[in-house]
Amino acid sequence: MTTTMTAAATVDINYRKVIARALADExxxxxxxxxxxxxxxxxxxAFKSTEGLKQRFGDRVRDTPISEQAIIGAAVGAALMGLRPVAEIMFADFAGVCFDQLVNTLxxxxxxxxxQARVPVTVRMANGAGAGFGPQHSQPAENWFLNIPGLKIVVPGTVEDMYGLLRSAxxxxxxxxxFEHKNLFALKGRVPAxxxxxxxxxxxxxxxVRTGQDVTIVATQQMRHRALEAADQLAATGVTAEVIDPRTLVPFDLKTVVQSLRKTSRLVVVQEGPPDGGWxxxxxxxxxxxxxxxxxxxxTLxxxxxxxxxxxTPMEDAWLPDASRIAAVVLQLVRF
Amino acid sequence: MTAVQTETVTRDRLLEMQRRMCEIRAFEDIVKDWFSRALVRGSTHLYQGQEAVAVGITSALRRGDTTTCTYRGHGTVLAQGAPLDRSFGEILGKANGLCGGKGGSMHLADLSVGALGSFAIVGAHLPISVGAAWASQLLGTGAVSATFFGDGAANIGTFHEALNLAGVWKLPVLFVLENNLYGEYSPITTTTANPELVDRAAAYGMPGLRVDGNDVVAVFDAAASAVARGRSGQGPTLIEAMTYRQSGHSRSDPAKYRPAGELEGWLARDPLTVAERRLHDMGVETAELDRLRADAEAKVRRAAERALSWPEPRPEDRFEDLWVH
Known part of the structure; x- marks a missing residue:
């Protein structure tokens, strides 16, 4: 039997550069x-993740003053007139500056x-901890918005998901x-040429992301990669972990998690960010x-x-759940 | 402050403006009555006394232009052409209200006439008009966007961000500052270091026009020059319309903080009276003016009765209109 494959040509690219690529394609x-x-x-x-767009698309790419409220508000106004604006908030922490525009207007x-209207606005924000930016430039901010009906929330954790989800957004x-995790900027992947x-x-x-029999680990972005690391450690002890990356927090794909639990009967959720009031x-x-x-x-959360x-470094490292902590919790649950 | 060159407003045009002002006045009088009879929920913010601003500005707009306004927004949305009955319906929370009963008094919007809506957070809508004007600039439509706000909004951050962005991008925005002398319950002099608000225009690289906000012709003339400037790509204008809120801030405010005689002084310069005087000078008979006002009141009453007869939304309707599926 012969199989003919016509795979499209792909290129290697990292998580940071694929942002500009997805924007350029849209x-x-x-x-x-x-x-x-x-x-x-x-x-x-600021992260060189939008290089070349201004040169290629001219007036459709605009530098703004440091005015987060005006950025989001202007995006909403332009959307009402038929455009599809993408607004960048440099660090997700700065969503605090324009919280009203995001939750009350957008x-x-x-x-x-x-x-009466559609409001097709995409808001991109650099998210998350692990890069030493300190308390006001490191927060995983996605949970701030979980309680606000009307906002879809995507949290891509790979190059391919960053590309595919940003374009879908x-x-x-x-x-x-x-939410673009800035500690994943160097991550490698492949997208179509x-x-x-x-x-x-x-x-x-x-x-x-990985199939297993004994436990379901649900994790996003940086934690997805640490969950996979934990799954490797667990495999050495004979425990197989299924790792699920929801990729989207709103709407949440509960069905996939439930299907996995029918098999594993154990759930561990790994969340970057404080425990209360989150996904x-x-x-x-x-x-x-x-x-x-x-x-x-x-x-277990x-x-x-x-x-x-x-x-x-020692304090920030300890703040972030790591693979051995995840593996230890899983072992406790398996022996429960 | 730049001098405004008065343009000629014809007799017919001024009659049309007066008709719209009378409709808004009658509309707000009915809403006030409904509140006193608990037919309306929450709060409301009435526009009596400021009609000349909404009507003067919107009379200078054309189809395709947009407005945004505050929670004191019934007048602006009506002036732009939203139907009376569906506007009443929204305030009553009816299924056939402009927003299906989801917004209420503070959120009237009718995108079919360019009324992008009433925003209930002070100042939140200024950047929305900036965005609408940005779209106009990018798409080359020539449309302008007029954003109405009070003197209170001049002290919130979005004022600064929106005027600066519109100034630096030279966007066709009319920033219409309705200076009614009170931000909620506080007189402007107790909240604003420099109450000469029109002077702020210079800080954003745009002209500032201060006009008599109770004279619909003066407002129209200022708007016409700002619209011409915007359409020709020269950028935004700040218009400070000096006017007066004849009611308190909201239904719960009897406005006892106003000095004696202040209200009476402004009532003598009521925008409907000012326009009537102008029309009289143009040769319009008193009887015709009385008939115009009576006709407007009757029309508004009929619209109110229709809205009252409409059904309530169903509880399950609350799940509609969140997402585009």
Whole structure:
């Protein structure tokens, strides 16, 4: 039997550079896509993740003043007039500066107007800890928005997901917050050499990253990679872990987690960020309430400590859950 | 402060402006009555006394132009052409209200006429008009966006961010500052280091026009020059319309903090009266002016009765209109 494969040519790229690539592909696909933010144009972005866009797309890429409220508000206004704006908030922590625009204007505009308008705004933010930026430039901010109906939230953890989810976010007719983990910028991956819709990643679909029988570990972004590391450690002890990356927090793909639990009966959620009021606790509450019968051990949340993200390496390292901590918790549950 | 060159407003045009001002006045009088009878929930913020600002500005706009306004926004949304009955319906929380009953008094919006809406967070809407104007600039439509806000909003951060961004990008925005002398319950002099708000325009590289906000013709003239400037790509304008909030801040505010005689002085310069005087000078008979006002009131009353007869939304309707599926 012969199989003919016509695989599209791919290129190697890292997580940081694939951001510009995804933006470029959408700017090229749809002339209604526009992009604004601080230093995103001439400077190519504070993280050099938007290099070349201004040169290629001209006036559709705009450098703004340091005015986060105006950035988000202007994106909403432009969206109401038919454009598909992408707004960059340099560090996710700065979402605090424009919290009102995000939660009261962007999230609620369509609902408040009785469905008169679509508000297809994508907000990109550099997220997360581990790079030594200190308490006001390191927060995983995605949980701040979990309680605000009207915002989709995506948290890509690989190059391929970054590319596919950012493009899907820009095409979505709803507001989407895209969290880009800055401690993953150097991560390598492959994307198509030419724009290819086959590489779009649908919003709301989890990825079963590794299959296993004994425990389900759910983790995003940086923690996804640490969960995989933990799964390697566990394999040496004969425990097989299934690792699921939800990739999207709103809407959340509960079905994939439930399917996995039918097999493993044990749930560990690893969340970067303090434990209270987050997607991890919400997932555990939801599984406990609706699928209690599936569980053979207490569902467990591994989270960061309830303190701000400290600057110094030993303290920041300890703040972030690591692979050996995840593996230790799993072993406890397996022996429960 | 730049001098405004008065343009000619024809008799018919001024009659049309007066008709719209009378409709807004009658609308707000009914809303006030409904509140006193507990027909309306939450709070409301009435526009009586400021009608000339909304009507003067929107009379200078054309189809495709947009407005954003505050929670004191009934007048602006109506002036731009939102239907009376569905506006009433929204305030009553009816299924057929402009927003299906999801927004209420503080959120009237009618995108079909360019009224991008009423925003209930002070100052939040200024950047929305900046964005609408940015789209106009990028798409080359020539459309302008007028954003209405009070003197209170001049002290919140979005004022600075929006005026600066519009100034530096030369966007076609009319920043319409309705200076009604009170930010909620506080007189402007107790909250604002320099109460000469029009002077702030210079800080953002745009002209500032201070006009008599109770004279619809003066407001229109200022708007017309700002619109021309915006359409020709020269950028935004700050218009400070000096006016007066005849009611308190909201339904719970009797406005006892106002000095004796202040209200009476402004009532003598009521925008409807000022326009009537102008029309009289143009040869319009008193009887015609009385008929215009009576016709407007009757029309508004009929719209109110229709809205009252409409059904409530179903509880399950609350799940609609959040997401685009």
């Amino acid at each position: 700017l090229a696909t749809d002339t209604k896509v526009v992009f604004l933010g601080e230093d995103v144009g001439a400077a190519g972005g 999230a609620k505009y369509r609902y408040t107007s009785g469905g 820009i095409r979505d007719d709803n507001p989407v917050l895209v 030419e724009p290819d819709d086959a590489y779009l990643v649908p919003i709301g679909e989890a990825d079963v 991890g606790a919400t997932l555990i509450a939801s599984i406990s309430s609706h699928h209690f019968e599936l569980l053979d051990a207490p569902p 591994i989270a960061s400590d309830p303190v701000p993200v400290p600057y110094s």
